[in-house]
Amino acid sequence: MPQQWMRDHKPDIAVVIFNDHGNSFFLDRVPTFAVGVADSYKPVDEGWGPRAIPDFDGAADLGWHFADRLVERHFDPLICREIEVDHGLQVPMELFCGRPAERWPVKVLPIWVNTIQFPIPTPQRCWDMGVMLREAIESFPGDDRVVIMGTGGLSHQLQGRRAGFLNPAADRDWLATIGPDPDRWRGMNREDYVETFGSEGAELMMWLVMRGAMNREVRTLHTHYHVPASMTGAGCVVMENA
Amino acid sequence: MTDRREIPDTPLFDRDVNRQGYALNKFAMSLGRPDNRAAYKADEDAxxxxxxxxxxxxxAVKARDxxxxxxxxxxxxxxxxxxxxxPTPITAIxxxxxxxxxDRFLKERLGK
Structure with a gap:
């Protein structure tokens, strides 16, 4: 379904909101939010060598425009001109585009969110960034069509004695209500996310950037859930503005 | 950290852990480069x-603990x-x- 949706709608740009998993950023510099303005992004070596997929063309103009709008509105990201991307961007792109031999069908605008080192941003702040993202897309000159991929695993925890924690009931609740009733998720705090979805499942709040960029009313076209993918609840929802 | 609600058996990566584990994480991060992986495999102690x-x-590193x-x-x-x-599966970790x-972990925690 996600790939069919891409073929039917032929977007020009994919905005991908994701977290780096200790691959492009080390703990020497931890940006809470980072925006990519590069012309091209290579897959990063995560320890096994870079995955054999094409480089990603960057939507640099939209990236700069977004950075301009963010800072004008007192929202201050790191701006990245040269950086590689990890599986946090690669896997959602493959889910939506398949694995092309030579070229991805869309340019990408990567947005990194720190979900590893505390302080991580609040869910409300993720939502607010989505509101800014919408303003930037709507005020961007031209007629590019944009798809927004809010990413992040559903429930999972990799560390501590609660490792292997999964919460399929909460995952299903999230998938069913992120479209019609996002306010309850936006109103939760960070500890609520960690408690409900696991220490690494707090990534899920990145979906709020995508949801905050959409209309109040959305149509949910597709919902899929699988648990566990390795140690993680995995889900996909396709939504359009109503 | 002080002003945060503790969640049982769930360590969060905060400032104290950053300080404590910085050198370990820096070593591990270095293995993202093939030349470093080769040097590590060639002479772990060095x-x-x-x-x-x-x-x-x-x-702990040498014991893969x-x-x-x-x-x-x-x-x-x-x-x-x-x-x-x-190579070690993430589920074994x-x-x-x-x-x-x-095996018990796979069954009891992950339902496999």
């Missing part, structure tokens, strides 16, 4: 000595790079965190 890990952390590495401030996303050099046999 390579580890570059990072000033201290005896307890060095012993992932639970101990996390206890000493390692973050899984970094120390996973050690498991790329010396998870089982070690819990202190559970791998």
């Amino acid at each position: 390579y580890l000595a570059r990072f000033g890990l201290g005896p307890a952390t060095t012993a 992932y639970a101990e590495m996390v206890r000493l401030g390692g973050n899984l996303f970094f120390i996973l790079k050690i498991s790329a050099v010396d 998870g089982a070690a965190q819990v202190g559970m046999d791998h």
